[in-house]
Amino acid sequence: MEKFVLSCKMAIQSIFLNRLRSFLTLLGVVIGVGAVVAAVGLAEGTTASITKEIENLGTNIVYVFIRPASKSEDISIDEFLDFASKNSDVILGVSPFVQYPAVALFKKEKEECQIIGATSEYMMVQGLSLSKGRFISPIDADFRQKVAVIGSRIYDRLFDKQNPIGQEINVNGQVFKVVGVLEEKQGSRDNTIDDSIIVPVFAIDSFSSNEQALSKNFLVRTVSPDKNKEAKNRIKKFVSKFVKKEDNYSIYDMSELMSMLSRITYFLMIILGGIATISLIVGGIGIMNIMLVSVTERTREIGIRKAIGAKRSDIRVQFLIESMVITGVGGIIGIVLGFIVIAVGISRIPGVVPVYSLKWAIVAFGISVLIGIIFGMLPAEKAARLNPIEALRYE
Known part of the structure; x- marks a missing residue:
């Protein structure tokens, strides 16, 4: 536990020593998480608005539309x-x-x-x-x-x-x-x-x-x-x-409209979520690239740590924590950004109710941290496998 806390402190220190690089690294995550939160807010807000309108019309209404093929079916x-x-x-x-x-x-x-x-x-x-x-x-x-x-x-x-x-x-x-x-x-x-x-x-x-x-x-x-x-x-x-073909008449009620609305919302959220996920993956690739550069820059530091007794697992954990902290902070900022977009932009769209989904915000944050773990794994493994003698010679 003591080693873990020490690794956290070193990871956070490294992030603050390279503020600009850390900011650029988390920018993709901020945009991705913000997009997820805003997209879900738009989809759920639109659904809530339409649901309210349907409820105002009455849930015990049945619509009947008849289009007879000829006068004999009238x-x-x-x-x-x-x-x-x-x-x-x-x-x-x-x-x-x-x-x-x-x-x-x-x-x-x-x-x-x-x-x-x-x-x-x-x-x-x-x-x-x-x-x-x-x-x-x-x-x-x-x-x-x-x-x-x-x-x-x-x-x-x-x-x-x-x-x-x-x-x-x-x-x-x-x-x-x-x-x-x-x-x-x-x-x-x-x-x-x-x-x-x-x-x-x-x-x-x-x-x-x-x-x-x-x-x-x-x-x-x-x-x-x-x-x-x-x-x-x-x-x-x-x-x-009277009307022989079922295609020439339709009978439906509000429950069918609500079911149709749910399906449309589901597909809308999949599309918007997919776009936001792509943004997160792009952010993750950016994190991996910058972390790989960081490993190269800190080769001598890694060699010194290994020389004084640090294990491969210690080095691996440190770099994973750095990656998770960056994506976690990016996730929090992204959630705040998404809520701001809902409050300032989406709430002003006529007929859309602003919805702030805490559940999806937590999911988006979890995904951002997971992105940090997945895309931080390769740089962390590369750092952990460095030969301490070669690392100490590195200029």
Whole structure:
């Protein structure tokens, strides 16, 4: 133990005597570890943000997209709603919906948005709430009223704090009367419900082509998340009676989205981690090269130590400790650098939650020390095998 402590002291002393060389040696490790920590922070931050958005949409939502091959396979809205009412033990509510990109005009103001055709059930199914006015109602559909409920960002940009209720807006050439404003739901993110204009589903028919007119989309809110699977099975059985090919319809819920997200995150972390690992290996090669140069420079010192009784193992341990200390310090600095990148850079990316993963920081530090051991082995072995007589003669 005493010899080990002495070796540590000598290793640290050697590092401080060659500050510039030590700094250049650990630079590759700092960059590699910093890249690992920042990459994991970006991947986990993106995942956390998307997960939060999915949870906000509701975990008991089932999406149904139907693209029939011909009119003979068409499912009417009334047929699907009738099916839903007969399965009320698992289905809480249904809203058909269609959406298209659009441009909204009010006086001189112009804003790109998405227009959504839906029914009165859409508000409940999507878990929306109003800040002003009312939502579209069955009466609007019965009397073919062209009314609209606008998202919070549309309200801010088109009306600039004016009262929008009763005002008329032009959306892709059609005029709609504003009857309500939605409360902000997804903040600064683009292409969300906050950027949308919701109108009765009949009013959006003219926006679609003949092929799109056959398409049907439904939002289904189940009684609870544990009923999602049963609801999907019943919906699939119902839809398959009309649409023969499974390729022409899709039914999925949030759990499938979460599973897909997990797979994407996994591959993203592998790619980013691989890039960071390459950086660490390059840093390790740099350490090995500089340590080999150090062995050559310190040949006489090694000869003197062997002459006064130092064993091969003592010399080997000293050089390994030097390598581990350099990579360990580089790992700590790299972790700090990675956290700074997350705090200053990644946290400012819209829609990304800053995540500081202590687990991955520890893993990155462990890898940096392991790099020191692996790439310090060859220089340490070379130093340990030096002939003491030849080393003492070395100039």
